[in-house]
Amino acid sequence: MLNIADTLHRWCREERPFALATVVDVTGSAPLPIGTSVAVDEDGNAVGSISGGCVEGAVYELCRQVLQDRGPAQRAWFGYSDDDAFAVGLTCGGELDVLVQRIDPKAQPHLGAAFTEAVEGRTAAIAQVVDGSFTGATLSVLGDSWIADRTLGDGPTGRAVGDRATAQLRSGRTGLVSLGGDADTCPEQLNVLVHVAATRPRMLIFGAIDFAAALAQAGRFLGYHVTVCDARPVFATSARFPHADEVVVDWPHRYLARTAVDARTAVCVLTHDAKFDIPLLQLALALPVGYVGAMGSRRTHEARLDRLREVGVTEEQLVRLRSPIGLDLGARTPEETAISITAEIIAHAHQSTGLSLTRVTGPIHRVSGAASGIQTVFDFL
Template identity: 60%
Template structure:
């Protein structure tokens, strides 16, 4: 739901009634994960998606019904449905979807409106909703902020709100969305309630070092993947807004010096495109000792061998060097800047999602893996170009 914050916040401001269908749980192969949402307003306008098309029509009707009767409903869709091709997931998975009306009379409207507004402003936001439990609690919502303050409630035992807020805050810290099992009195044991905790945090950072022509294409790819993209280069003649109009930030500074003073986290992606030892070595020495998600460096295999030797000379260990993806990118046979940017973006996604990078045709590997943020990984051994 929070992925639709901009649109839904506008609907709420306009006073529209709408219903939101949110993916609560997934098993097997399914196109979208928990938190994916489809919303329908009272005029029939629909936005978002819960399945990539498999069950959209049936979910649309559920939203219309929720608007008509004002009741939340939990519905399961799967390949085992008798009418699988009409309303089931023909890919073989099963998804549970919660449909919640957000109308003038709905108890959760004020909380969801506040959550959508906060997420639209880019503020870290977590929303816990009851997705399984007593009918009177279904769809009840609790907004939780990073400082622990909260708004709304789940309508049960007072300890339930406190425990739910603590769980939601922990998930917010990690930028995770998922379910939590609690008892009706708020203790952390299964059998009472299931909460869906959705979080919205600022986009992950991508920092591109080296204001070269390949960087411009990588900036576009990074923005397409949802990153906040920064270009950094020590040469002011190259690091200009005219050359990188789509970058969020352009920094003129020595790369290693900027990296030491800027903010990074476990989702940050660092792409080193300078392939110049005077920039690369101090930068990579710093980067490979930071808890970031991805560190990759461009260059030929000969450049990589020389870089590896130099990094060992300045004290990096085998374990630290194993984090370096060099030459950066998957082997797509890339030649142009755009193709190379695609190969780098593909490796970033594979590292994050645990993909192999091999063709799905004949591979036998799962298409839809469990979504999880991955920090460091094995060294990438293939070239981008």
Template identity: 60%
Template sequence: MLDIARELNRWIEEGRDFAVATVVAVGGSAPRRPGAALAVDAGGTAVGSVSGGCVEGAVYDLCVRALQDGRTVLERFGYSDDDAFAVGLTCGGVIDVLVTPVSAAAPVLAKWPAAVARGDAVALARVTRGPAALLGGAMLVRIDGSYDGGLGGGAELDRSAAGEARAMLDAGRTGTVEIAEDGSRCPGGVTLFVESSVPPPRMIVFGAVDFAAALVRTGTFLGYHVTVCDARPVFATRDRFPEADEVVVDWPHRYLRRTGTDHRTVVCVLTHDAKFDVPLLEVALRLPVAFVGAMGSRRTHRDRDRRLREVGLTEAELARLHSPIGLDLGARTPEETALSIAAEIVAAARGGTGTPLTGSGTPIHHDRTGTPTAAAG
């Protein structure tokens, strides 16, 4: 539900009842990943998507029914070879969709969108498989381990579920986990779907150049919290980068040392000036971040590589550097170059090859998950 949380929060503030359908499991080449959601309010207004169009009508009807009878249901949609006109996924995949009514009587589900809108680190855990009495049970779990709500199966089950949800929240993961009905860690009794909402990943762009302005726009579109940093105050201004979340005037390596980063952070070095690049990359390539890339010609890269070796970077550390940054798209303009850089970031995060899908035989969807293209789903 992360992709529609702000809209749902507005509905809740306006006192609207609604039902929300969430993809909780997928198989094969499904069009949307777990966490994708479609919501329908009592007036028939819909927001979001669970399939990109394949089964939206059927899921819409399930939401309307849930609003009428107040029941939570789990429905599976797949592809039927026997009936080409049956409701299903034309891509051949399978999705499980949990449909839940939300009203004042469901306080946990009503709190979730507000917490997401505030930017809180929270996880929503819901029962998707187990005893019928537990289906739709929900808990809102915070990063400190405290929680609201319950699954309806007793205190031990709630404590175990909260612990599992917190572990997934710590990792920023969305997915399923199995626990026993008695609350033990033995799988097989109850399946929980856990949606983790964490602050957006960071993209730090070093070098307040024209290419940076285009990359800021692209990074924002992909769901990053984007920072521009440059040591030159005449270039690092809010007027030049109005779409950046932050514009910082500081020496790049000094700023990177003191700012917060994590395993999802993307570092893009666009300065291609050795006095900035080398000390900055010396710091960046030793941080546990998701991606480090640097702009420049191949000649610049060779010179940069030599200088980085001279300051003591190892082969393993140098192997983490994406340089020259970007995929080969034949890019010329800042916007095209930003697209090239973004494409490489996505490919690195998702395990893509960057090759055309036409005639390649490579998978369209990859199993690896990493930095989100809009937060993380």
């Protein structure tokens, strides 16, 4: 639903009831991920898309029906029909499971507060129960606290959903999670879709070289907050890196030690100098970041591994190091190399092969990590 947060924020502020249709599961090849929503207000105004156009008409009518009936939340399934090419369905061959529910901002004021946080660039989370007797119940996490609607309340089920949604917010990732089945905490087993409005993930580029300038531009395009860091002030300037959000003059390992990182952070080491590389990589490989890559030839890589072992980096940590950095695209120019590096970051985040799609069998859009309880760094984008 955060794909339409701007409009939902306004509707909540105006206390305007609306129907919300949200993708809660995807099978096969589908154009948009779980968490994507369409909303329709009582005047028939619609915003958003869940299928790129294939099933929008049917979803719109379901929303209108839910608004008119004021009934409970409904689940609807859409798939491609081979027998009738004109039937409601997905021409891409995938399947969508959609939750349609009526939202009353007066009765659920916490949603308006969460949308405000999201629109103004602050972190927040909204949890939707997508099955069971609590289907359609919502809860918002604002800062260090959570607020549930009356359906969930603050009993065992509400606390279980609130705790899990808070954990998802800390991770910075939208995801479908399962919980419950414990009589002491949450007796009923539930699937809960947690929508997370998170700050941009970070890309930390060390080494103020031409390749870093191209990588900063590619990282910015992908939605990263990009930092370029180098100990040499003559090279680390904003004029040389106009696409970076910030340019820092400091020793790389010293800056990494004092800056905030998380599981979505990509660390790209382009320094080509052991006095910078070794202390920086020693620290980076011990941190809970999502990606660590280092530029250099295979000979440089082998020498770097020996030095890292000498300073106590374990084999388990070394497995995390992507070096030589990037995918085998035959890249030569800084721009091509930036594509090679970002392609590897994307593939690593989604646990994909990085192979050409012509060499891979099965659906193009595989089951997302979120559907299996594993979220990726790109879920928020």
